[in-house]
Amino acid sequence: MSFVIAVGSTNPAKTTAVKAICERAYPGCTVVPIDVPSGVPEQPIGPNQTSTGARNRARAALAAVEGARMGMGLEGGVDPDGSLINCVAVVEAGGRENLTWGVRFPLPPTVVARVLAGEELGPVMDHITGRTESKKKLGAVGILTNGLFTRAEMWQGPLACALMPFLHPDLYPAPAAPPLPSAT
Structure with missing residues (x-):
């Protein structure tokens, strides 16, 4: 059986990136995209929601x-300061995790205002640029760089970088075993 990697998304911008990196890191691996819940709002706001969503997706996919x-x-x-942020979580079947x-x-300030008022970034970018499904293609980064740097x-x-501890387990200590539940 091949090395199977589950990715918690079916968005082509994300799955293309996973395939590109994982096929180099683990030749012959099989990448399986799967739609899983993030457990956070559709448009995460702030580092806490964003990292929680990445971890939840990694765990659910696994x-x-x-x-x-x-x-x-x-x-x-x-x-909330108006920056786009992005987070990657990797979880191994043995329990090791990295973020x-x-x-x-x-x-752009007009985009930030709409997103902080409750809209999702992708549709806002589509609306202001006249595009469709930009989050599955160029993404905001690709639109704002005129294609110099795409979302994938x-x-x-x-x-x-998230794969570093998995590629070099000798350099990164193994995670501590979780505590056993108390017998009460």
Whole structure:
């Protein structure tokens, strides 16, 4: 059986990034995209919601795909300061977890105002640019850089860094075993 990696998303911008990095890190691996809940609002606001969403997606993907050895969660959010933020969580079947952050960049003030008022970033970017499904293609980063840096490319750096403890377990201490429940 091949090395199976479950990714908690079916969004092509995310799955393309996972496949690009994981096929290099684990030649012959099988990447299985699966739609799982993030457990946070559709548009996460702030680092706490964004990292929680990434962890929840990674754990849910790992649990949902039989035989998966790793689960990955990629979550984009907006910080209240007006920056786009993005987080990657990787969870191994043995319990090891790692979390990394990607690029952070300022969004246009009109976009920030709408997102902080409750709208989701992707549809806001579509509305102001006349595009459709931009979050599955260029993403805000690709639109705002005129295609110099796409959403799929944006995910690759933090994903590669999230794999560091898994690629070099000798350099990163194994996680402590969780405490046993008390017998009360």
